[in-house]
Amino acid sequence: MAFCRVLTGNQAISQGARLCRPQVIAIYPITPQSEIAETMAGFTAEGELDARIFRVESEHSALSIVIGAEVAGARAFTATSSNGLFYMHEMLHYASGLRLPIVMAVANRASPAPWNIWGDHSDSISQRDTGWLQVYVENCQEALDTVIQAYRIAEDRRVSLPIMVCLDGFTLTHVSEGVDIPPQDVVDEFLPPYDPEYSLSKLIERDETACFSPVIFPETSYMEYKYLQAKASERSKDVIREVDREFERKFNRKWGGLIENYHTDDADYILVTLGSLTTTARAVVDELREDGWSVGLIKLRFYRPFPEKELVDCLQDAKIVGVLDRNFSYGYAGAVYSDLSSAIDGRAEIVDFIGGLGGRELNEDHFRYMFRRLKELSTTRDQKRVEWIGLKMK
Amino acid sequence: MAIETDDFLLPGHPLCAGCGLAITLKHITRLLGKRTVALIPPSCSGPLATENSYKISLPGIHIALTHGAAIAAGIKAGLEAKGLKDVTVLPLMGDGGTADIGLQALSGSAERNDDILYVCLDNEGYMNTGIQGSASTPIGAYTTTTPAGRNRPLGRDRPKKDVFRIVSDHDVPYAATACISYLSDFKRKIRKANSTEGFRYIHVLNPCPTGWGFSPDKTVEMGLLAVKTGMFILAESEHGRIRMTHVPVKRIPVKDYIKHQSRFRHLKDDQIREIQKLVDERFERYLRIQEREDDKRS
Ligand SMILES: Cc1ncc(C[n+]2csc(CCOP(=O)(O)OP(=O)(O)O)c2C)c(N)n1
Ligand code: SF4
Numbered sequence: 001m002a003f004c005r006v007l008t009g010n011q012a013i014s015q016g017a018r019l020c021r022p023q024v025i026a027i028y029p030i031t032p033q034s035e036i037a038e039t040m041a042g043f044t045a046e047g048e049l050d051a052r053i054f055r056v057e058s059e060h061s062a063l064s065i066v067i068g069a070e071v072a073g074a075r076a077f078t079a080t081s082s083n084g085l086f087y088m089h090e091m092l093h094y095a096s097g098l099r100l101p102i103v104m105a106v107a108n109r110a111s112p113a114p115w116n117i118w119g120d121h122s123d124s125i126s127q128r129d130t131g132w133l134q135v136y137v138e139n140c141q142e143a144l145d146t147v148i149q150a151y152r153i154a155e156d157r158r159v160s161l162p163i164m165v166c167l168d169g170f171t172l173t174h175v176s177e178g179v180d181i182p183p184q185d186v187v188d189e190f191l192p193p194y195d196p197e198y199s200l201s202k203l204i205e206r207d208e209t210a211c212f213s214p215v216i217f218p219e220t221s222y223m224e225y226k227y228l229q230a231k232a233s234e235r236s237k238d239v240i241r242e243v244d245r246e247f248e249r250k251f252n253r254k255w256g257g258l259i260e261n262y263h264t265d266d267a268d269y270i271l272v273t274l275g276s277l278t279t280t281a282r283a284v285v286d287e288l289r290e291d292g293w294s295v296g297l298i299k300l301r302f303y304r305p306f307p308e309k310e311l312v313d314c315l316q317d318a319k320i321v322g323v324l325d326r327n328f329s330y331g332y333a334g335a336v337y338s339d340l341s342s343a344i345d346g347r348a349e350i351v352d353f354i355g356g357l358g359g360r361e362l363n364e365d366h367f368r369y370m371f372r373r374l375k376e377l378s379t380t381r382d383q384k385r386v387e388w389i390g391l392k393m394k
Numbered sequence: 395m396a397i398e399t400d401d402f403l404l405p406g407h408p409l410c411a412g413c414g415l416a417i418t419l420k421h422i423t424r425l426l427g428k429r430t431v432a433l434i435p436p437s438c439s440g441p442l443a444t445e446n447s448y449k450i451s452l453p454g455i456h457i458a459l460t461h462g463a464a465i466a467a468g469i470k471a472g473l474e475a476k477g478l479k480d481v482t483v484l485p486l487m488g489d490g491g492t493a494d495i496g497l498q499a500l501s502g503s504a505e506r507n508d509d510i511l512y513v514c515l516d517n518e519g520y521m522n523t524g525i526q527g528s529a530s531t532p533i534g535a536y537t538t539t540t541p542a543g544r545n546r547p548l549g550r551d552r553p554k555k556d557v558f559r560i561v562s563d564h565d566v567p568y569a570a571t572a573c574i575s576y577l578s579d580f581k582r583k584i585r586k587a588n589s590t591e592g593f594r595y596i597h598v599l600n601p602c603p604t605g606w607g608f609s610p611d612k613t614v615e616m617g618l619l620a621v622k623t624g625m626f627i628l629a630e631s632e633h634g635r636i637r638m639t640h641v642p643v644k645r646i647p648v649k650d651y652i653k654h655q656s657r658f659r660h661l662k663d664d665q666i667r668e669i670q671k672l673v674d675e676r677f678e679r680y681l682r683i684q685e686r687e688d689d690k691r692s
């Protein structure tokens with residue numbers, strides 16, 4: 001039976017993970033993720049989840065254990081944030097190169113130094129090129145649902161890639177909302193047991209020998225492996241759309257697949273956001289539309305794969321597009337802006353708003369300001385393309 | 395390819411002539427048998443696991459330098475989750491991957507008492523990458539990153555890190571040092587490790603003609619001399635209780651070991667005397683540990 005509970009974002013992620021029946025779990029605590037480590041430990045202690053859970057000495061080992069479990073053929077789960085994610089960096093490439101459908105929650109947090117435990121997207125965004133799919137969720141319900149979707153997408157044999165489910169530190173990890181917890185039997189129907197084509201356990205059962213991820217030379221097949229990995233990331237777009245549709249049929253909720261657009265059809269000024277701030281932006285869009293402005297909003301759910309086609313379809317008729325980047329690629333601009341600019345390829349004007357770094361507040365006023373700036377900038381030519389929002393210095 | 399042979403290190407492997415590692419791997423895999431997963435890190439064993447030439451006829455995986463014990467623990471847990479309870483997971487780490495960059499993962503795993511058989515293949519340096527120094531390189535040895543010079547006349551100027559004792563102090567069910575030059579001791583320890591549950595650690599000294607600079611026909615002799623001089627101590631421990639498994643009746647001078655190896659060529663007599671002193675002290679420390687344990691037992 002489905003039932004509704006008040007859960008924090010971290011608890012929602014944990015409930016989602018529990019419903020997916022991971023067999024091996026290894027999580028190293030870090031604010032604002034620690035509650036996931038604690039909740040999963042509680043589930044296994046109480047027998048609500050039959051999984052082997054490791055108390056690890058580091059994130060590097062956490063991901064290594066999860067990689068080992070998945071190579072053996074078991075479903076595994078982990079979670080981290082910021083410094084922990086950076087500490088995993090070597091293993092991130094390992095997981096995607098081995099084509100392991102690991103699901104990892106990332107409680108988004110700034111990247112020290114200076115030391116800061118509050119939210120922005122610089123941790124996961126800076127891991128963009130590690131081969132992981134990345135999805136950003138807006139609220140606690142989406143957090144829970146997306147974990148379930150993520151295992152389906154990752155384990156689809158057309159994909160076989162790891163996924164980060166990213167949720168904003170504090171503004172989502174520590175915010176409580178009413179969340180519908182779907183019944184286990186329906187989740188079981190939606191997500192069958194993990195059955196990879198190749199695994200160490202299959203080799204052993206078949207009494208065969210082979211070596212996973214052997215040393216590969218320049219002129220044999222390294223590039224071909226990487227090409228197949230690139231193809232799979234591209235193919236994941238179809239799977240993400242399919243899984244969202246099927247999820248809706250089973251659970252009566254949908255999240256838009258790659259992106260969710262809001263009043264973009266007739267909008268002149270469109271803002272692109274990721275994660276929990278979308279809720280604030282949406283409220284401001286409603287308000288401004290009541291005032292007669294033609295504004296719209298896109299929630300970028302998946303940053304990798306990058307939904308180039310969907311974005312171009314929605315944005316090419318806009319007068320101007322703003323991107324809210326809670327990250328910065330030093331020496332250039334925000335990462336989402338850069339990717340979007342290359343996708344749009346001059347078909348619309350784009351402005352980059354850098355904001356919310358290290359948990360700096362972004363409220364309705366800031367969003368009103370961003371829409372106002374879009375309107376102003378749409379009539380001038382030689383604008384500055386990157387603007388920092390809410391900066392307390394000149 | 396189905397397994398057809400009882401020998402798990404296949405012919406035609408690319409290890410150097412006279413490599414101690416080859417002898418060690420042959421014996422370990424033979425003793426453990428085919429319900430074993432081999433984990434091969436970047437190291438001298440790495441070339442055994444290349445795309446078109448996998449020379450270990452066991453299910454395997456080429457892993458990273460940093461995480462031998464952790465990924466092994468994950469594989470073990472994954473196999474158990476799939477109902478395979480009787481498989482030995484065997485990380486075959488070098489001394490660099492053990493004493494240096496993999497030590498944290500090793501400690502984490504030993505502390506958890508993960509059910510794996512961790513083997514450190516100690517050739518006393520980062521050999522496959524060009525004979526660089528590791529924490530397991532003995533004092534006085536030349537390596538490409540511990541060259542002897544006016545400002546550092548010893549070459550490597552710190553004693554070998556004792557990973558066996560570090561691991562033993564995690565109260566693991568079984569840990570041992572071994573060397574193929576003492577084959578029956580070596581085999582007994584592998585069998586003992588194989589029949590023990592939980593975290594098992596075997597630290598094997600593999601004389602390395604290329605990195606140490608001795609003639610490839612002297613591999614077994616180098617192992618014998620390492621033990622007879624006390625440069626390498628054969629010991630084992632159960633739940634932290636250490637005991638020496640071979641105490642040379644009369645230790646021979648360190649000089650008789652190092653004179654065969656070009657890595658020690660730069661050492662002067664007074665430096666060799668200093669090293670002799672350190673080796674004596676360490677040996678006596680082991681004897682004292684042994685006495686304490688004997689007292690506890692009696
Ligand atoms: C994180 C990381 N840093 C550096 C390397 C480069 N590297 C590969 S093997 C190796 C040394 C291995 O030495 P050891 O473990 O003693 O094995 P041996 O070559 O002596 O058998 C190094 C430094 C690496 N693979 N990974
Ligand atoms: S360098 Fe030494 S350990 Fe490595 S293969 Fe050659 S002899 Fe063996």
